[in-house]
Amino acid sequence: MSDLIRLLLVEDDDSAARMMASHLDGCSEFSVSLDRVSTLGDAIAATHDHSYDLVIVDLELPDCSGLANVTRLKEAAPSATIIVLTTECDEEGTLEAIRLGAQERICRRDLQSPQVLSVIRHSLARQQHLLTAQSQAMTDALTGIGNRRAFERELERRFNEHHRHGVPFSLTIFDIDHFKKINDRWGHDIGDKILRIVGENLYGEVRATDMVARIGGGIFGVIFVATHLAEALQVSHRVRGKIRETCGARIQDELQLTLSGGIAEVAAGDDIRSILNRADEALYVAKQSGRNCCMAHDGLNVSGQVAVPCLS
Structure with missing residues (x-):
């Protein structure tokens, strides 16, 4: 995992954004370059300008809600680790978000927990393993370029x-x-x-x-x-x-x-x-x-x- 993680936080709630930033400021395992936007449209525009390692996205945004946020961000930033931020800790919804490309879910009620950093760390590691496997599956073994x-x-x-x-x-x-x-x-x-x-x-x-x-x-x-x-x-x-x-x-x-x-x-x-x-x-x-x-x-x-x- 890189020592510097470029993170895009897609969150329109200031309180939730402050809690997330507080966790990241206190992280000693890696440093984070944090950008924050409040709408899905701004998030997609940001992915066109920057390459993000991690995107944490609220599933209830002013311009889009639900799992469509995951689908559209996955299209815009296919290699980024995506974590969804939810109000309800719904296991079925979490599994569907993962099926669509997210790595994990964080419930709002858990935002004050130190486990937030553990979720981020494990999600980044799983995404890296996934990208490595995908790269091997889509690489021509002889030339080293795509197949x-x-x-x-x-x-x-x-x-x-x-x-x-x-x-x-x-x-x-x-x-x-x-x-x-x-x-x-x-x-x-x-x-x-x-x-x-x-x-x-x-x-x-x-x-x-x-x-x-x-x-x-x-x-x-x-x-x-x-x-x-x-x-x-x-x-x-x-x-x-x-x-x-x-x-x-x-x-x-x-x-x-x-x-x-x-x-x-x-x-x-x-x-x-x-x-x-x-x-x-x-x-x-x-x-x-x-x-x-x-x-x-x-x-x-x-x-x-x-x-x-x-x-x-």
Whole structure:
């Protein structure tokens, strides 16, 4: 557990907030950076600006009440430890909150008890174990980046953000050209090294907010957050070019390592299958066009160039 815990307290009652702050001030096990807001809307906005380790949320807020507070905060801050603050010590309600993603419950009548810190400590530890297990389950063992399961989960998250807030995203499916022939000629040890180096370079070339995964064989996926088709195509061209220039020589002097890519942007009515189908169609055209290139599907046509949309 980190020595510094960043905590968001979502509580509109000043007395309850003061009692919670008093417990935290007296804690000797870890230090806490505390932010407090009074509404769920302000809490969600705060999670967009900061990364919180812990969120303690009252289930009765001015703008939202009940377990919807847990659901929406879990969507906004999926890795944060969530503890709910309740008026009634209802076991059934507690179990439902945990099912929805909370780690524990604190009753208002227990706010003066020193056990509050124990609840916080144990909740943080359980969440850390959970995150570690989830990370292992969604990590490609060979490359250390996300696997297909992680890629699809991130796509679901981006679709939720797009549907709720209109945030665009694009994705690229990259395929290592002639990967089977490379394995046949150079052996699977070289093939594995290629996969690791491609994964490493893709991860290093995109933003921290973007997501890179190996989704099968020599196929990689990149999700570009808040990115339109033209920009995703431009970045994909750059990444492809850099891998061609630098990666082959790191493996074998004679090896020519190239990628082909297919790009698509989320559109109205899309689901995971439809956006992946467009990216796959664009990738097919890239392969048929000689490989070592990227193509984008704009919903109607596939092309290696896409006009930048006018934002005025």
